[in-house]
Each structure stands twice: as structure tokens, then as C-alpha cells.
């Protein structure tokens with residue numbers, strides 16, 4: 001078998017400086033593994049954090065980054081039904097490669113009718129949004145959910161899922177220019193984050209007292225979000241785009257009994273029984289088929305251009321995709 005190419009980092013550091021494309025000897029799929037010819041993979045903030053050595057969990061080096069991606073099964077190992085061959089699947093971890101082997105239990109089969117371009121972003125962010133909305137509070141029809149980083153892939157999925165479930169969203173964005181784009185997804189209210197946003201937000205809420213707030217920014221943005229919660233409400237932190245620590249006034253705990261929780265999809269997936277995982281992806285694929293979760297792609301790069309790709313991803317504005325084959 002010819003060698004395959006993979007993006008790898010041999011030490012943690014600035015992604016564009018430490019990433020290189022290596023030739024690797026291909027390995028036949030082992031027991032209960034499938035060999036996947038990769039098609040594409042997005043670059044997510046967690047990928048950059050992992051390469052920088054700033055993620056919650058380190059991996060042995062050298063490592064292939066890529067916390068999600070999409071490809072087609074081309075071979076199976078012992079114990080795997082041959083009907084997997086030819087199926088499009090989503091893989092988790094080590095996705096930035098032309099091909100590789102993954103345990104069959106960890107790949108997700110993509111239903112017919114979804115293109116690779118649509119499917120490649122469905123493994124991480126929409127499931128995170130779904131679980132953030134369903135795991136922490138029982139929301140009733142018409143209830144409000146608050147969030148920051150509303151332009152992010154998770155934030156956009158939160159808006160689309162909430163709209164589908166009959167919940168309202170109040171969304172903080174950091175650029176006024178992003179408000180219209182977020183409204184077009186179905187956001188009920190959009191406010192530019194800043195010191196004076198509370199009065200505007202409260203006016204938009206019209207007396208409603210939200211019980212759930214989703215935080216992907218940290219720092220004072222999270223404080224402002226929590227300030228809008230009802231007594232006993234929950235702020236779930238799942239990202240830290242500002243890289244600033246949470247700042248929680250004592251009174252939020254003493255007088256308002258707010259709950260501060262965290263969420264990590266990897267932890268949830270490691271603990272969840274297989275039927276819960278498949279039911280989660282059934283919901284995600286059903287919504288994707290109805291038009292939700294279209295990626296906001298700003299650029300596409302070949303694997304050999306991975307340094308340019310991560311540089312573009314750091315600039316933000318939408319997802320950068322790596323084309324890996326096909």
C-alpha cells in the first residue's frame with residue numbers, strides 16, 4: 001500500500017509553526033476497526049487549542065489533530081460487517097489525514113442524501129448545542145435561553161435547535177455587523193455584548209426571566225450573561241474564546257443562588273450508552289436534512305496547505321475546511 005499523508009505536530013506551539021505534513025506507512029484495520037478514506041475536516045477552536053498545548057487533555061506526540069471529519073469506509077477489520085464498506089462516516093480525533101483506522105464503535109454513519117460538505121461539521125458542534133439545551137434545565141415552550149458567541153457554529157446550532165423546539169434565544173454578539181446574520185437563523189433577540197448591554201437585553205426579554213445561559217466566551221461576557229438569569233438559573237460554560245477566567249460576583253451565589261456548570265462533549269460521549277449516542281445523532285441528522293447546521297465556510301485548503309489553513313482559521317469569521325481527498 002502507498003504511504004498516506006497526515007498533518008502532525010511533534011511539539012505544541014503556534015499551530016502554523018509546528019504543523020507539518022508527514023508521510024505515514026498505512027496500517028491495515030485491526031479487529032473492530034474500519035479504514036476510512038478521508039474527504040474533508042473543519043478546523044475548530046479546540047484543534048488550535050490542542051496544538052497550542054492549551055486544551056483540557058494532552059495527547060502523546062507526534063499527534064494528528066482534527067477533532068472531527070468525514071470520509072468513506074474503504075476496508076474493515078475482523079469483527080466488522082462488510083456492509084460498512086462504501087458508507088460515509090464521521091470520525092472523531094486525528095482527522096487531518098488522507099486515510100486512517102478508527103474503532104467502528106466510534107464512527108457515525110451518515111444517512112444517504114447528506115453531502116460530505118454538509119456532514120463534515122456535524123460530529124461536534126450541533127451535538128454540543130443539542131446537549132447544552134437538553135441536559136441542564138427542562139425548558140418549556142416559549143422559555144428564553146441566553147448565549148454569547150452566537151455567531152459560532154455551536155451558537156448558530158443553538159438558535160436553530162431552539163427555534164425548532166419552540167424556545168426563544170437572546171444572543172450576544174461582539175460585532176454589530178453580525179446581528180442580521182444571527183437574526184436570519186431565527187434568533188429572537190440579538191444584542192451587542194458590552195458594559196451597557198443589560199438594559200437593552202432586559203427590554204428585549206420583556207419581563208421574562210431565563211433559567212439557562214450558555215457561555216463560550218468567559219471573562220466579563222459570562223458575568224453579563226449570568227446577570228440576566230433568574231434566581232436559581234444555570235450558566236453552562238462550554239468554551240473560553242476570550243481565554244479569560246470566569247468572574248463571578250459573590251452576590252450571584254449568595255442572593256441569587258445561580259448554578260455554574262460545565263460541559264464537555266468528549267466526557268458526555270465517553271459516558272453515554274450507545275443507544276443515547278445514536279438517538280442524539282438521529283436528531284442531528286434529521287435537523288440537518290431539514291436545512292439546519294449549514295456550515296459558514298470562509299475558505300477551503302488542501303492538506304498540504306495546512307499552515308495557511310490554520311492561519312486563516314485563527315482570523316475567524318467562519319469555518320475553514322481541509323480537503324483531504326475524494
Ligand SMILES: NC(=O)c1ccc[n+]([C@@H]2O[C@H](COP(=O)([O-])OP(=O)(O)OC[C@H]3O[C@@H](n4cnc5c(N)ncnc54)[C@H](OP(=O)(O)O)[C@@H]3O)[C@@H](O)[C@H]2O)c1
Nearest residue numbers: 046128149151152153154238239240241242263264265316
Ligand atoms: N465543551 C465542548 O464540548 C465543546 C464542543 C464544541 C465547541 N466547544 C467550544 O465552543 C466554542 C465555539 O466553538 P465553534 O467551533 O462553534 O466556534 P467557531 O464557529 O469557530 O466561532 C468562534 C466564535 O468565537 C467568537 N470569538 C472569537 N474570538 C473571541 C474573543 N476573543 N472573544 C469573544 N468571542 C470570540 C467568534 O465571534 P466572531 O464571529 O465575532 O468572530 C465566534 O462566535 C469554542 O470555545 C470551542 O472550543 C466546546
